Amino acid sequence: MFFQKNLKSFFLSFAPRQNMPPVIETNRLTKTYNSLKAVDDLNIKVESGEIFGLLGPNGAGKTTAISMLCTILKPTYGTAMVNGFDIVREANKVRKSIGIVFQDPSIDDRLTGRENLYMHANLYGVPASEQKDRINRVLKLVELEDRANDLLRTYSGGMRRRLELGRGLIHYPKVLFLDEPTVGLDPQTRDHIWKYIKELKKAHDITVVLTTHYMDEADRLSDRIAIMDHGKIVVLDSPPKLKETLEGDVIVVRANNIDFLKQVVNTSLSQNQTQIVDGALEITVRNGKAVMPRIMELATQNKIYVESLLLREPNLEDVFLHYTGRTIRQDTTKELHGMAAIQRRAIR
Amino acid sequence: MSEMRGLYTLWLREIKRFLRDRTRLISSFIQPLLWLVIFGAGFGTRFLIPGLNYQQYIFPGIIGQTLLFTSMFMGISVIWDKEFGFMKEILVSPVSRFTLFLGKMLGDSTDALIQGVIVFAFGTLLGVAFDPIIFIICLPIMLLVTFGLVSIGLTIASAMGSLESFGAIQTFINLPMFFLSGALFPVSGAGIPEWLRVASIFNPLTYGVDALRTVILGSAWIPIQPLYINLGVVCVFDLVMIGVGTWTFSRMK
Numbered sequence: 001m002f003f004q005k006n007l008k009s010f011f012l013s014f015a016p017r018q019n020m021p022p023v024i025e026t027n028r029l030t031k032t033y034n035s036l037k038a039v040d041d042l043n044i045k046v047e048s049g050e051i052f053g054l055l056g057p058n059g060a061g062k063t064t065a066i067s068m069l070c071t072i073l074k075p076t077y078g079t080a081m082v083n084g085f086d087i088v089r090e091a092n093k094v095r096k097s098i099g100i101v102f103q104d105p106s107i108d109d110r111l112t113g114r115e116n117l118y119m120h121a122n123l124y125g126v127p128a129s130e131q132k133d134r135i136n137r138v139l140k141l142v143e144l145e146d147r148a149n150d151l152l153r154t155y156s157g158g159m160r161r162r163l164e165l166g167r168g169l170i171h172y173p174k175v176l177f178l179d180e181p182t183v184g185l186d187p188q189t190r191d192h193i194w195k196y197i198k199e200l201k202k203a204h205d206i207t208v209v210l211t212t213h214y215m216d217e218a219d220r221l222s223d224r225i226a227i228m229d230h231g232k233i234v235v236l237d238s239p240p241k242l243k244e245t246l247e248g249d250v251i252v253v254r255a256n257n258i259d260f261l262k263q264v265v266n267t268s269l270s271q272n273q274t275q276i277v278d279g280a281l282e283i284t285v286r287n288g289k290a291v292m293p294r295i296m297e298l299a300t301q302n303k304i305y306v307e308s309l310l311l312r313e314p315n316l317e318d319v320f321l322h323y324t325g326r327t328i329r330q331d332t333t334k335e336l337h338g339m340a341a342i343q344r345r346a347i348r
Numbered sequence: 349m350s351e352m353r354g355l356y357t358l359w360l361r362e363i364k365r366f367l368r369d370r371t372r373l374i375s376s377f378i379q380p381l382l383w384l385v386i387f388g389a390g391f392g393t394r395f396l397i398p399g400l401n402y403q404q405y406i407f408p409g410i411i412g413q414t415l416l417f418t419s420m421f422m423g424i425s426v427i428w429d430k431e432f433g434f435m436k437e438i439l440v441s442p443v444s445r446f447t448l449f450l451g452k453m454l455g456d457s458t459d460a461l462i463q464g465v466i467v468f469a470f471g472t473l474l475g476v477a478f479d480p481i482i483f484i485i486c487l488p489i490m491l492l493v494t495f496g497l498v499s500i501g502l503t504i505a506s507a508m509g510s511l512e513s514f515g516a517i518q519t520f521i522n523l524p525m526f527f528l529s530g531a532l533f534p535v536s537g538a539g540i541p542e543w544l545r546v547a548s549i550f551n552p553l554t555y556g557v558d559a560l561r562t563v564i565l566g567s568a569w570i571p572i573q574p575l576y577i578n579l580g581v582v583c584v585f586d587l588v589m590i591g592v593g594t595w596t597f598s599r600m601k
Contacts, residue, residue, distance in 0.1 A: 125350025
């Protein structure tokens with residue numbers, strides 16, 4: 001694809017680096033608001049060149065965690081090293097070495113795309129002689145060359161997002177933080193942005209840390225995922241391994257008396273986990289194919305009418321459920337505040 | 349060096365935004381015009397300072413008022429930046445908070461100065477004596493006056509959460525500062541209530557207006573304070589407000 005070719009040529013300009021210590025290492029990182037522990041004793045390592053996903057429901061502490069790593073928030077306790085710099089003592093050095101794309105829009109819509117990029121280059125001390133060249137390459141990369149001189153207010157939501165992603169790269173950061181990169185975007189644009197983020201890593205060893213509450217996003221993008229809940233990391237592994245830990249299949253049953261069926265299954269079958277999700281009973285078992293007839297049998301015996309029965313592989317949703325006892329979907333509605341909300345609604 | 353580039357880019361942004369906002373540019377000089385033409389003409393019949401007509405008297409005051417209102421209003425850019433999220437982009441950049449504040453402050457001051465210059469041009473049309481040399485001397489004085497005033501606006505805006513609360517506080521500061529500055533009537537001399545005179549001493553704008561008046565009206569005006577004291581007070585006020593502003597900026601999230 002045209003887009004990918006651009007990316008490669010862009011990232012050839014990054015100097016290759018050798019095997020390195022973790023790009024990010026947190027040490028008991030904690031942030032409390034009054035009595036609430038937004039981030040609770042976080043200890044993670046992010047390796048050079050990986051895409052690291054922080055997955056969790058809203059309020060899990062993802063944004064607070066990366067805000068601390070980006071030096072926007074000061075930790076209440078503990079610290080972290082980003083690119084070898086301490087986020088508390090060497091905040092300015094950390095800032096120079098990272099790129100950030102915020103959850104909410106953060107561009108000046110009274111300036112043109114190019115002006116926004118120039119401003120960023122100047123704020124990050126990119127040498128004047130290199131600015132024009134870098135900006136042109138970034139514009140090409142995010143395919144906004146033809147709109148570069150238009151005011152941002154005439155851009156669509158997806159175009160703004162792309163410009164923000166491009167902007168985050170102008171000063172050649174070693175780590176790129178993406179906070180909910182595709183919230184509020186249409187599926188096509190999301191797909192486009194996902195492809196783009198994946199290419200970043202492939203083309204060169206830029207490290208990406210992203211937060212998301214979208215399962216599919218975390219699954220498709222991340223090399224490793226940390227599932228976060230109530231300020232703590234519940235589990236951390238690669239998506240395939242996370243799914244493997246569930247050791248089995250998921251049987252989804254729809255029936256007329258779902259609560260009773262759950263009770264029956266729980267008492268009659270050992271070694272399983274049951275949960276009602278969206279009015280269907282989900283049973284996680286070792287050998288799904290063998291258990292399915294047994295469930296039909298149990299239902300018939302107890303005069304429960306089964307509407308449908310299907311078997312599927314476990315997904316991240318199940319992993320999340322397994323470790324937190326909740327579904328992430330219960331609280332995925334995104335609340336935006338202030339003008340950003342109005343603006344984003346307008347974009348949609 | 350990179351701080352200087354940051355400063356420049358922040359300054360440039362404020363200028364660009366200001367010049368692109370035509371409605372604001374036009375509407376902002378209507379008000380001083382009303383004061384000069386209508387208020388000046390109507391009120392002038394009751395005004396007695398030998399050798400001066402009322403419009404000549406209030407002209408430097410109206411320049412001061414324009415600088416005050418424009419400068420204070422500039423604080424709104426901080427609120428917009430916060431609401432639209434652009435403030436985050438600036439706050440996470442490696443530029444120091446002092447540079448951040450200074451860049452914004454200088455940009456907004458330049459905008460306010462442009463307004464002041466426009467009002468200056470009106471004065472000429474109204475027949476207030478105009479001399480290019482006086483105009484050139486007034487430029488740095490106007491700029492000095494705006495520094496402190498813009499800093500007040502930025503400080504309040506960065507401490508305020510919303511547009512509404514900023515608007516309320518702004519009016520609460522604008523009008524007393526304007527009325528107590530000697531812009532519309534003398535704040536010292538016979539017949540002026542003592543409390544008003546004392547209040548005007550604590551108003552930094554009094555010194556700015558007095559300085560402008562000293563330069564613009566020349567020998568026709570007897571200054572409250574000598575020019576160097578006026579400018580000295582304005583400079584001290586600027587420095588204090590820049591300090592306070594930087595401090596509030598560094599606490600902003």
